[in-house]
Amino acid sequence: MKKLMAVLAAMAFVVVMAGGAWADVTGDVDINATVSGKCNAITANDLTLTIDPATASAVSSTGSATTVQCSKSKAFTVTAASAGAGGAEDNDGSLAGVLTGPGATIPYTLAYTSSFNGAGFGSAATPTTLLNANAATVAIVDANAAEEGTYSDTVTITVEY
């Protein structure tokens, strides 16, 4: 055992001496980072449908688009739920909503972005459109049958990550 210790001490000495004489000491430092997937608050805008019952074509909404900014290149999913239709979540990009008025209802369809990859944050990143201004549509037959009055629905849009 004493002999073995003496040999190891000698080897260590040689290694230290050799290092100082032949090369710089280098080393790698690992830096790990995690970018969390997240989204800013949704920029929500209400939609308006002006329905002429005599129309010969489907009625589309007007207003402004609803957008969101989320982490770049991360996949996000979107759900939508219509309070007038009972509040069940939809995730296929076409929500069957119901407008409720005084004693009557009008069915409509809301087209939305059901999934997307984030475009990042900041002014250089284009916000992702969740709903276009013309996203809500009332079919001809439903517009023709609509009773006079003011109707509304509340849609909850949720981006999950």
Add this chain to the structure above:
Amino acid sequence: MKKIILLMAALAAMSFAINPVFAASPAGFTSAEIKVNAQVGVSCREIQKGSFPSPLLIDTQTAAEQTFPNSADELVRCTSGTVFTVKVSSTNGTALDETCTSGGVGDMALQSSSWPSDVISYTFTCGGDTDGNGRFTGAGYSTNKALGIGIKIAAADAQAAVAHNDYSDTVTLTITY
């Protein structure tokens, strides 16, 4: 050593059991409410112009009131549920924007074009009114609403009529809502 292996196996089994439960839940979400508002206006449109047989064959000898159904009813479409009335005016009579009911509007007159002083009074009816008071209810733009127009000539007026073959009148219907 055996104990440690058993413990590790148990932990591994737990992690398999727990992972699927948490994997289904999103890490986070952002949500917003959007109002979808709609306004439905009121309107009516004429679908078919009403007409009567030409000429009307008036029997001057009958002792009963004579009725003449239309050959084509006046058809309109109005916003569903909208209550409207029909106003009637006669070119040759004195009726001016009178509410048309199933009971009819008097003050209507057929006038001879060759003998303008010869007239036959008649009543214009709208049998399609909802309540007998001249109120109609729109059935939406997918469904025609028939006004049920008709003409009645009292026996006394028919019996007093001078024989001509050129009596006529123009009736103007105005839908009010």
